[in-house]
Amino acid sequence: MQKNKSGTPSRAAVAARPSVVSEDLAAGRSIRHAASSDTQAMPRGDERYRVSPSAKFYVVQLMGTWLHIDESAERSIKHGSGIQKVRFENKDYELRRASDFQSFVRRFLQFGCYAHIGGKTIDSENGMKQIIPQRFIYIASSEAWDRFEKMRKNGNLKR
Numbered sequence: 001m002q003k004n005k006s007g008t009p010s011r012a013a014v015a016a017r018p019s020v021v022s023e024d025l026a027a028g029r030s031i032r033h034a035a036s037s038d039t040q041a042m043p044r045g046d047e048r049y050r051v052s053p054s055a056k057f058y059v060v061q062l063m064g065t066w067l068h069i070d071e072s073a074e075r076s077i078k079h080g081s082g083i084q085k086v087r088f089e090n091k092d093y094e095l096r097r098a099s100d101f102q103s104f105v106r107r108f109l110q111f112g113c114y115a116h117i118g119g120k121t122i123d124s125e126n127g128m129k130q131i132i133p134q135r136f137i138y139i140a141s142s143e144a145w146d147r148f149e150k151m152r153k154n155g156n157l158k159r
Contacts, residue, residue: 047114052076055086055095055135060104060141064147067108067115069136086137093137101133111152 061070075086077095097102104129105115114123117131124157 051132057086057095057135058101059088060136060138062144062148065113065145065151066113067105067106067117068141069115069117070119072118074105088139089139093139096138098133098135101136102128102131104136104138105131108148111148113149118128 054074054076056072057073058069059073061068061071073086073088075088078085078087078092085092086095087093105117106123108115108123109122109125109128114121116122120126120127120130122131
């Protein structure tokens, strides 16, 4: 984990920390890929009527050497301490801004990971130019994070 001069983790390192702790690479979740296509599938809602404000977002999941961004959801937004949160699979996650989406994914691409985003496989900076940023939550198991960190430090991820 990168640290700044004061010895505390950098904002980028804190933002990339896993939210779910599990020893399973998929964090106990089944992973389904959408069919590959030339167009990006936008996050879809569930067509339920909600009294409180809600948001449609991507579920970004680190899978060790790649980012799985195929799943989307719509949830009611919880406000508290200046952070918007959503409840997903019985856990609260920070709802991150669409403006942070591309820079977040680029952090992983620069180490050689690839991302599967709404039906499109992205493995370079040029591919990110075609992606429309969306709000998102970030999920990663401790096993997936450890695998990513080990491969990054060993230089095995770089192409």
